[in-house]
Amino acid sequence: MQQLGAFVREMISSPLHRPNFVLYLTVLVVLTSVHNVQTIKWLSLLRTASIGTIDSAELCPNLEGLTRRQIKICIRNVEVMDSVRYGAEQAIVECQWQFKYRRWNCSTVNGTRLFGKSVSEGTREAAFVHAISAAGVSHAVTRACSSGRLVRCGCDRTVEKQHADAFKWSGCSDNIAYGTAFSKSFVDTNDIRQARGKSDPKAIMNLHNNEAGRKAVEYDMKIECKCHGASGSCQTKTCWRAMPEFRLVGAHLKNRFDGATEVRPRRFGKRTRLVPSVSTMKPFTDTDLIYISASPDFCEPNEKTGALGTHGRECNKTSRDVDGCELLCCGRGYAMHIQRSIERCHCKFHWCCHVTCKQCENDVESYECL
Numbered sequence: 001m002q003q004l005g006a007f008v009r010e011m012i013s014s015p016l017h018r019p020n021f022v023l024y025l026t027v028l029v030v031l032t033s034v035h036n037v038q039t040i041k042w043l044s045l046l047r048t049a050s051i052g053t054i055d056s057a058e059l060c061p062n063l064e065g066l067t068r069r070q071i072k073i074c075i076r077n078v079e080v081m082d083s084v085r086y087g088a089e090q091a092i093v094e095c096q097w098q099f100k101y102r103r104w105n106c107s108t109v110n111g112t113r114l115f116g117k118s119v120s121e122g123t124r125e126a127a128f129v130h131a132i133s134a135a136g137v138s139h140a141v142t143r144a145c146s147s148g149r150l151v152r153c154g155c156d157r158t159v160e161k162q163h164a165d166a167f168k169w170s171g172c173s174d175n176i177a178y179g180t181a182f183s184k185s186f187v188d189t190n191d192i193r194q195a196r197g198k199s200d201p202k203a204i205m206n207l208h209n210n211e212a213g214r215k216a217v218e219y220d221m222k223i224e225c226k227c228h229g230a231s232g233s234c235q236t237k238t239c240w241r242a243m244p245e246f247r248l249v250g251a252h253l254k255n256r257f258d259g260a261t262e263v264r265p266r267r268f269g270k271r272t273r274l275v276p277s278v279s280t281m282k283p284f285t286d287t288d289l290i291y292i293s294a295s296p297d298f299c300e301p302n303e304k305t306g307a308l309g310t311h312g313r314e315c316n317k318t319s320r321d322v323d324g325c326e327l328l329c330c331g332r333g334y335a336m337h338i339q340r341s342i343e344r345c346h347c348k349f350h351w352c353c354h355v356t357c358k359q360c361e362n363d364v365e366s367y368e369c370l
Contacts, residue, residue, distance in 0.1 A: 040133055040190065041065035043114050045081075046089040054081040069189040079151060080182060083144040084137055087183075091136030094250035095129060101323030103298040103310050103330070116306030122202045122292035128257045130206050131213030131289055134187045135249050138214045142179030142243055146172055153178040156241065171240035176221060180214050199272035201265040205292055208274070215287050216252045220244040253289070260289040299330035313369045329369035339364045 044065035051059060060066070060074035060081075074081050092114070095106035104125050108114040119126040145153040155172035187210055194203035224242045229235030261284040263274040274290060276283065284290055296302060301309040315325035315334055325334040345360035 040119065040130065040187075042067075042070055042084075042187075042190075043088045043092065043133060045085045046092065048085065054078060054085065067190055070186060073186050073189070077152075077182070079149075080141060080144070083140040083149070084186060087136035087138070087140035088133065089136075090140065090246055091129075091133045094136070094246055095132050097247070098250050098254040101316075101321075101328070103322070103328060104295070104307070105313075107308050109308075116308075117304070118296075118298075118306030120202075121305065122205055123295040124257055124260050124289070124291045125295060127205070127209045127260055127289040127291045128253060130209040131216070131253050131256070132250060133213065134183050134210035135213035135217050135253065136246070137187055138176070138179045138183035138217050139243060139246050139249065140179075141182045142174050142176050142217070145175040145178050169239060171224075171226070171238055173241040174221065174243045176218050176241075176243065180218060183214055184210075199265075201272065201274065201292055204265075204272065204274055205263070205290055208286075209289055212256065212287050212289055213249075213253060216249050216256075217243060219287065220248055220252060256287070256289040260291050262294075263290045263292060265292075297330065299332075310369050315367050315369055317365075317367045325367050325369070333370045334367045335370055337366045337368060339366065 042065045045063060048054075048063055051063075054060075054063070054074075055078065057075040057078050060071050060078070063071070063074065063081075066074060092106070092108065099106045104118065106115070106125075106129075109116050115125075115129060119129045141150075144150050146155055148154065153175050156175040156177065157173075188207055191200075191203035191206040191210075194200040195207050221241050221243055223239050225237045225239040227234035227237045261281065262277045263284070264277045265272050266275045274292075296305040296307050298307045299310055301307060301311075310328055310330060311332075313328060315328040316323045317325050317334070317336075320326075322328065341362050341364055342359050343362060344357040347355050347357040349355050
C-alpha cells in the first residue's frame with residue numbers, strides 16, 4: 001500500500017498524468033477497500049478445543065481469530081463463548097454437508113482464514129458462509145439459554161402472554177431473541193464499521209447475509225405440543241416455540257444460495273445501498289442471499305481465488321447432476337478404482353442355537369476425478 005501511495009503522488013505531481021488522476025484515485029479506493037475487507041476469522045475458534053472450557057476472561061486475548069472488539073465482547077460474556085465455539089463448529093460441518101457434492105465443497109485450510117480467499121471476494125460462497133456462521137451462533141446460543149447453561153438468559157417467557165383457544169402456552173420456549181441479539185453483536189462487529197463509515201459494498205453485503213442467516217433460524221421456528229388427559233385423550237395440551245434442527249436451517253440457506261441475487265452498489269444521497277445488478281430483477285428480501293462478484297469455477301487450484309480444485313474428488317458416474325463425474329471433474333475425465341471387500345453372506349440359523357455364514361467377496365467400484 002505504501003508503494004501504491006507513492007505511485008499516486010507521482011501522478012499528481014506530473015502535469016502529463018494529472019488529467020488521469022481521477023482514474024488513479026478510483027483504483028486506489030478500490031484496492032484500499034479490498035485490503036480492508038476482513039474475512040470471518042473468528043470461525044477458527046473451533047480449533048481451540050485444546051483449551052477445554054472457555055471459563056475465564058484471561059483466555060479471551062489468546063483465542064484464535066478474534067478482533068479487538070470481539071475480545072472485549074468475550075471478556076464481558078465469557079460464559080457464552082463455548083456456545084459461540086460450538087456455533088462455529090456446527091456451521092462448518094453443515095456447510096460441508098450441504099456442499100459435499102459440489103465443486104466448492106466448503107473445504108477448510110490452515111490458518112485463521114479457514115476457507116482461504118474464496119469467502120473474501122464477495123461471491124455466492126462468501127454469502128453462504130456468512131449466513132450459516134451467523135445462524136450457527138444464533139442457534140447455539142439460543143440452545144444454551146433454553147438448556148439452562150447460561151446465567152443471563154433462560155426460556156422465553158414472553159410467549160406465554162399470547163392467547164390461543166386450541167392450547168395453552170407453557171413449557172420452555174426457545175429464547176431466539178437473546179441468541180439473535182448476541183449473534184448480531186459478535187458476528188457483525190467485523191463489518192459494521194466498514195459498512196457505516198466507509199460504505200464498503202462487501203461489508204454491506206456481509207451484514208445483509210449475516211441477518212439472512214439469523215432469520216433462517218427465527219422464521220423456521222415451530223410449535224411443539226404435549227397432550228394431557230386420561231388415556232392420552234389430549235383433552236388439553238401445552239405448547240411452546242422450538243427452534244428447527246440445524247440441518248433444516250442449512251437446507252433453507254442452501255436453497256437461498258441457489259437463488260442468490262447478484263447486486264451492485266448504488267449511491268442514495270450520502271449512503272451506499274446494494275441493488276440488483278439487473279434492473280428488471282425483483283428486489284431481494286431480508287431473507288435472500290446476495291453477492292457482488294461472480295464465483296470462479298473451482299475446477300483447478302488457484303491461490304488467487306482460494307479454489308482448491310476438484311482433482312482427486314470422488315464422483316458419481318451415473319449422475320447427470322452436479323455430483324456427476326462429467327460436471328464435478330470439469331471435463332478432465334475420471335479414473336475407476338476397484339476395491340475388494342469380504343462380507344458374511346448366506347447365513348443360516350441352526351436349531352438350537354447358532355448361526356453359520358459363508359464369506360463372499362464383492363468388488364466395489366468408485367470413481368475419482370483426474
